Amino acid sequence: MAQQHLEPTDPLAGPVTGDALAGYLRSQATEFLRALRQHRESGAQAQGPEDPVDAARALRRSVRRISASLHTFRPLLDPDWSEHLRPELAWLSGTLGMEHAYESRLERLLLALHRLSGAVFPAQTSAVVGGATPSAPTPDRGNLTVGAAKAGALLDRQLTLARTRAHSTALQALGSSRFHAVADNIAVLASEVPLTPTAKNTPLHPHATAAEERLADAATALPLVTAGHPYNAEALIHGLSPDPSPHPQDAPWHQVRLLLRLHRYAREVLCGTNPPVEVRLLTAGQALDRHRDASEAAAAAAAAARTPRIAPATAYALGVLHADQRHEVEAARFAFQQCWQKQAVST
Amino acid sequence: MAQQHLEPTDPLAGPVTGDALAGYLRSQATEFLRALRQHRESGAQAQGPEDPVDAARALRRSVRRISASLHTFRPLLDPDWSEHLRPELAWLSGTLGMEHAYESRLERLLLALHRLSGAVFPAQTSAVVGGATPSAPTPDRGNLTVGAAKAGALLDRQLTLARTRAHSTALQALGSSRFHAVADNIAVLASEVPLTPTAKNTPLHPHATAAEERLADAATALPLVTAGHPYNAEALIHGLSPDPSPHPQDAPWHQVRLLLRLHRYAREVLCGTNPPVEVRLLTAGQALDRHRDASEAAAAAAAAARTPRIAPATAYALGVLHADQRHEVEAARFAFQQCWQKQAVST
Numbered sequence: 001m002a003q004q005h006l007e008p009t010d011p012l013a014g015p016v017t018g019d020a021l022a023g024y025l026r027s028q029a030t031e032f033l034r035a036l037r038q039h040r041e042s043g044a045q046a047q048g049p050e051d052p053v054d055a056a057r058a059l060r061r062s063v064r065r066i067s068a069s070l071h072t073f074r075p076l077l078d079p080d081w082s083e084h085l086r087p088e089l090a091w092l093s094g095t096l097g098m099e100h101a102y103e104s105r106l107e108r109l110l111l112a113l114h115r116l117s118g119a120v121f122p123a124q125t126s127a128v129v130g131g132a133t134p135s136a137p138t139p140d141r142g143n144l145t146v147g148a149a150k151a152g153a154l155l156d157r158q159l160t161l162a163r164t165r166a167h168s169t170a171l172q173a174l175g176s177s178r179f180h181a182v183a184d185n186i187a188v189l190a191s192e193v194p195l196t197p198t199a200k201n202t203p204l205h206p207h208a209t210a211a212e213e214r215l216a217d218a219a220t221a222l223p224l225v226t227a228g229h230p231y232n233a234e235a236l237i238h239g240l241s242p243d244p245s246p247h248p249q250d251a252p253w254h255q256v257r258l259l260l261r262l263h264r265y266a267r268e269v270l271c272g273t274n275p276p277v278e279v280r281l282l283t284a285g286q287a288l289d290r291h292r293d294a295s296e297a298a299a300a301a302a303a304a305a306r307t308p309r310i311a312p313a314t315a316y317a318l319g320v321l322h323a324d325q326r327h328e329v330e331a332a333r334f335a336f337q338q339c340w341q342k343q344a345v346s347t
Numbered sequence: 348m349a350q351q352h353l354e355p356t357d358p359l360a361g362p363v364t365g366d367a368l369a370g371y372l373r374s375q376a377t378e379f380l381r382a383l384r385q386h387r388e389s390g391a392q393a394q395g396p397e398d399p400v401d402a403a404r405a406l407r408r409s410v411r412r413i414s415a416s417l418h419t420f421r422p423l424l425d426p427d428w429s430e431h432l433r434p435e436l437a438w439l440s441g442t443l444g445m446e447h448a449y450e451s452r453l454e455r456l457l458l459a460l461h462r463l464s465g466a467v468f469p470a471q472t473s474a475v476v477g478g479a480t481p482s483a484p485t486p487d488r489g490n491l492t493v494g495a496a497k498a499g500a501l502l503d504r505q506l507t508l509a510r511t512r513a514h515s516t517a518l519q520a521l522g523s524s525r526f527h528a529v530a531d532n533i534a535v536l537a538s539e540v541p542l543t544p545t546a547k548n549t550p551l552h553p554h555a556t557a558a559e560e561r562l563a564d565a566a567t568a569l570p571l572v573t574a575g576h577p578y579n580a581e582a583l584i585h586g587l588s589p590d591p592s593p594h595p596q597d598a599p600w601h602q603v604r605l606l607l608r609l610h611r612y613a614r615e616v617l618c619g620t621n622p623p624v625e626v627r628l629l630t631a632g633q634a635l636d637r638h639r640d641a642s643e644a645a646a647a648a649a650a651a652a653r654t655p656r657i658a659p660a661t662a663y664a665l666g667v668l669h670a671d672q673r674h675e676v677e678a679a680r681f682a683f684q685q686c687w688q689k690q691a692v693s694t
Contacts, residue, residue, distance in 0.1 A: 113587065115580070115584060116583060116584070116585075116586040116587040116588075117585075117587045117588055118584055118585040118587075118588040145587055145588070147587065148587040230577030230578065230678070230681055231577065231578075231674070231675075231677065231678030231681060233462070233671075233674065233675075233678075236463060236667070236671055236674070237462060237463070237465055238463075238464075238465040239463045239667050239671070240460065240463040240464045240465075240492055240494065240495040240664055240667055241463075241464055241465040241492070305659065305660075305663045310659050311659070312652065312657050312658070312659050312661070312662035313652075313662070314659070315659035315660070315662040315663040315666065316652045316662040316663065316665060316666040316669075317587055317666060318663060318666065319662065319663040319664060319665065319666020319667040319668075319669070319670070320583070320586050320587055320666040320667070320669055320670045321666075322663075322666070322667055322670075323666070323667045323669075323670030323671055323674070324580075324583055324586070324670055327578070327580065327583070327670070327674055328578075328580075330578065331577070331578030331580075334577055334578060
């Protein structure tokens with residue numbers, strides 16, 4: 001959406017400079033203000049064609065891009081302004097993302113429970129996967145075993161409660177003076193980007209290249225040889241570890257996911273709407289999103305299993321579910337490795 | 348071992364006939380009698396260099412080969428004799444195999460629990476894997492979580508009890524008049540094979556080829572395209588199914604395992620000690636053995652989880668363990684597919 005406002009960059013027109021960064025930031029700020037207006041309007045007439053979920057997604061979308069640009073092209077921007085705004089954008093992005101995260105985690109886990117029960121997926125499931133409806137109906141539990149049904153009910157309770165809290169927190173945030181300050185800042189950005197005096201003619205490429213190199217270095221440091229061997233059984237290796245913290249082996253993959261996003265947004269700034277290998281980057285990014293989602297779903301299943309006084313059948317189902325999601329983590333690493341190797345050859 | 352007694356078959360010496368079958372059966376019968384003598388002697392002086400476990404394995408080994416030959420080359424053998432002996436051999440092979448099956452199942456599950464706990468394998472583990480000792484020490488449980496340790500203890504109790512019962516059953520069987528009748532039959536076989544009147548000059552190839560075709564047909568009917576896609580998540584698809592019976596999807600793979608063994612033994616009859624692609628057949632067979640072992644270990648973990656009054660942490664660990672072993676089932680199918688496709692190309 002945002003890129004429609006961006007003037008396409010002609011590669012023959014000389015190096016891309018701070019001017020393009022200013023244009024990109026202006027368009028993202030405009031996008032933010034539009035989504036905010038949409039969110040407020042849809043709040044009044046609930047469930048309209050432009051619903052608050054879409055609006056919240058559009059808000060997060062522009063906030064992430066502004067935040068990433070402030071990070072990657074930091075030397076071209078007024079340091080006081082950008083150092084003040086960046087943590088505020090991180091707070092906003094994090095706060096707005098939680099509700100959706102809990103919702104999709106629950107959907108992922110309930111769908112997995114159905115798959116593990118050999119159940120035929122109910123018709124509404126596809127709508128749930130598509131994420132089209134804000135409070136999507138959960139799949140029918142009629143044909144689950146007792147353990148799977150109880151595990152599903154437990155996860156439903158816990159994650160719905162977490163989602164409801166995240167929803168309240170997000171609403172509070174959007175009404176807070178802290179948010180109004182951020183919104184004012186972005187409103188200014190929509191008309192006037194605080195570049196440094198020399199930035200207008202400073203080339204963007206070195207900064208974008210540095211972001212790409214940070215990504216390449218981090219991806220190279222991943223255990224890709226292991227990941228490329230199917231069924232290496234690495235992802236579950238601490239599945240019953242006494243350490244209750246999330247799997248430490250996942251962290252470098254999460255980091256690559258963030259660096260890939262920064263690289264992708266930097267390319268948007270440089271290349272406009274049609275960066276040449278965008279599809280490959282998207283595929284790699286999807287694999288890493290799946291990695292993150294499965295990792296967090298596995299942790300949620302493990303956490304639910306620590307609920308006091310649950311039945312053994314419930315705990316058993318949660319154990320199977322946890323291992324299934326760790327299996328998904330391993331599958332996502334394999335998918336990333338396959339896609340990344342191709343990319344390394346062709347670029 | 349057995350093949351050392353077999354005269355190597357010269358491929359230029361004309362078609363292999365019932366004569367070679369008689370030679371093979373005689374050598375296997377001799378092997379059986381030697382293992383039986385060894386078993387009786389080692390029973391007196393326990394844990395000698397030739398221990399009763401090795402002797403029992405050698406007994407099973409020759410029984411399986413005699414039984415397979417009776418099946419594959421049925422038309423060349425006296426029908427009354429072979430139809431009477433075959434079920435007796437099946438009984439003996441099954442009875443003698445149970446103790447070892449329970450023992451290796453327990454070892455597999457305890458090693459998996461250690462792996463899943465991220466524990467460093469204790470030094471004695473390699474001896475356990477090698478299966479060198481009859482009552483192998485189980486891995487140290489010191490660094491397992493409470494759930495994993497309790498799951499290990501539960502499986503240890505249940506499978507050790509089953510193994511002890513299987514041991515008694517096998518000892519009773521070896522002392523029974525039913526067994527003595529089988530042994531007498533095999534003793535006769537060591538000197539005189541009851542071929543049909545025309546069998547001596549009947550070529551073996553058509554029967555061996557039929558066995559190979561039964562294998563090829565059954566392998567072709569397997570879902571190999573799915574199995575060749577890593578992380579297809581098929582093996583766990585009924586992991587929480589209300590159906591308590593073993594996974595029906597495993598049965599065709601178990602069947603191919605048996606047909607592969609029949610084919611391998613038929614090749615031994617025809618080609619003697621050095622069949623050309625024996626290594627590949629062994630690799631495929633090992634993948635199917637692993638498939639069977641993981642399938643049964645997964646079922647044992649699921650069965651243990653149905654023990655009344657277990658702690659939720661125990662049930663959770665058994666759920667993770669079950670899923671891990673189903674993951675192994677899927678990995679074994681992938682390994683078989685990889686190896687089988689190669690074979691199809693090169694032969």
